[in-house]
Amino acid sequence: MNRYALPRRVVHWAIAVCVLVLVPVGLWMVARGEANLWDSLTNTLYGVHKATGFSVLLLMALRIAFKLRSADPAWPADFPRARRIAAKSLHHSFYGLLVLVPLLGWAGVTAFPALIVFPGLDLPPMPFVPVDEALALRLFQIHGALALLLAVLVLGHIGAALQHLLLARDGLFQRIWFGH
Numbered sequence: 001m002n003r004y005a006l007p008r009r010v011v012h013w014a015i016a017v018c019v020l021v022l023v024p025v026g027l028w029m030v031a032r033g034e035a036n037l038w039d040s041l042t043n044t045l046y047g048v049h050k051a052t053g054f055s056v057l058l059l060m061a062l063r064i065a066f067k068l069r070s071a072d073p074a075w076p077a078d079f080p081r082a083r084r085i086a087a088k089s090l091h092h093s094f095y096g097l098l099v100l101v102p103l104l105g106w107a108g109v110t111a112f113p114a115l116i117v118f119p120g121l122d123l124p125p126m127p128f129v130p131v132d133e134a135l136a137l138r139l140f141q142i143h144g145a146l147a148l149l150l151a152v153l154v155l156g157h158i159g160a161a162l163q164h165l166l167l168a169r170d171g172l173f174q175r176i177w178f179g180h
Contacts (some may be wrong), residue, residue: 002073003175009094011063012176018056023151025049029077032142047118050109054123057102073175090157097150104143111136 001146029045032038075084103126109115110126112133117123129135165173174180 002171004073005066005070008063008066008070009176009178011059011066015056015059015063018052018059019098019150019154022049022052023057023147023154025052026144026147046114047114050105050123051117051121053102053105054117056098057106060095060098060102076170076172079170079172087160090153093153094150094157097146097153101143101146102149104139104146108139108143110138111139 003009025045026049029042030051032042032045064066106126107129109123110129111131113125113131113136115122115125159175164170
């Protein structure tokens, strides 16, 4: 079977799990913050969001390195060219957003500053980002908007994956999955 290399599959699914945690936790923490509910739960949500988001950034560095070192599996011969282009465009969008969104979040917590993840564990400040609350708020707005765009694209990606797995049964899902 024509599959992605095991390290690429592992990193893909690790990032997928992170994103599926980040979006609801991010929405929940922002809602609690906007409702002025600043307690241990809100702090934990922010900590989990920052730690998971920074993990995505590190995993994406690994993912890009793996992509540069190994070729993608070949497409099935009968897979339409237009769909290949659409799939590649979506994947390039994912790569861009999965780097940009965490970078904007990290820049925002640096500018705020709010680098504490959990007691005793802080993110390093992003180099060259000044402490500036107005800048932080703008960065968080862009971060949030792009994160919502990412979430919409992820939902479409999940729908397409399920279509390939359950309806088309064309083997494309198995390229990234672990079992047969």
